[in-house]
Amino acid sequence: MFLRFPHLAALLRRPPAASYAARLQHQRAEANTTRLAAKGLQHALALGNDEAMRVAGAAQAAYRQLCAQSSPGSAPQALLRTLSDRLAQHSCLLALPYSLPGLRLLRQLAASGLRIVVVTTPVVEQVLAEIGLPADRPASVGTNHVVRMIKAGTPQPTLYISFPELHAGSDGTRTWVSFNGMRHAVSLLEPLLCCLGLEALYTLTPAEEPELTILRLTPLKPRDASLTISSVTSWLTLHLQAAASALPAQTLSWSQLYRASAPYLQVERDDQLKQLNAYIDAWHRHGNGLDGGACAAARARLAAWAAQPVTPAHHGAGLPSRG
Secondary structure, eight states: OTTTOHHHHHHHHSOOHHHHHHHHHHHHHHHHHHHHHHHHHHHHHOOOHHHHHHHHHHHHHHHHHHHHOSOOOOOOHHHHHHHHHHHTTOOEEEEOOSBHHHHHHHHHHHTTTOOEEEEEOHHHHHHHHHHTOOTTOOEEEEHHHHHHHHHHOOSSOOEEEEOGGGSTTSSSOEEEEEETTEEEEEESHHHHHTTTTOSEEEEEOSSSSOOEEEEEOOOOOGGGHHHHHHHHHHHHHHHHHHHHHHOGGGBOOHHHHHHTBHHHHHHHHHHHHHHHHHHHHHHHHSTTSOOHHHHHHHHHHHHHHHHSOOOSSSTTTTSOOOO
16 A cells, blocks of 8 residues: 555654654754853863864763663762761762763662752753653752751751752852853852751762762851851862863763853843843833833833843842832
């Protein structure tokens, strides 16, 4: 039958429209991520455009390979022993780089039997789904709730795992740091969690085979919190930047780093200002829209916002307040 009606065979082979649209959207999103990652590599490591695109493309290809792997393998015994010994007495935080070594280790720890809670955002949840954690995957908690969880305490010592680079653009307090001269925003969530009674902060050394490095934490008096937040931010930022610089083709956070950079935030704010000015023009032209006084007041507010320096706060946070 198909030989007599070849067009029927072609129609049957064609994927459903929804599937094709989803694949096309995924391809566009991946291409945009690669483009932004290349921008991050250019700004942070001073790579040329061609080399930056090559490295960003290699990282994306390696990520796809990781997602296709069925077995996570086993975490290094020395690393597991270190965490197990720490968890015998106290909860601690493991801040992983968003990189291939970091994601491999997460998969391995998820299958290790340790008591784990992963700090998530929508981006982290998407990554967890793509890398294929076991059916009995670790518990997860959003960034808005993890502070309350640690303050309240847990019946058993817990290993909290976070990816600081994946919530640098989410709501919450952020600050500027420098990466080889490029200013970008980082979240203060991990430093804040370190003020809530955790005994240690871990991250990875810049190597393909993961090894832990530790920042020991001490009980705090309230007046010491700001000093601790500053010191933890510096310590963690330096280690994450060292890991990214040492393994650029295995680092997946270049696009997030660029999205949190001062140049990107400046362009983003300029675009927001253009859109808002266009809305004001449209409202003013409309018969029942803004009158001349309201239009002038709105433009004055936008001008005041434009005159302010770009801050690492969340989108629109620089908009002048009423009154």
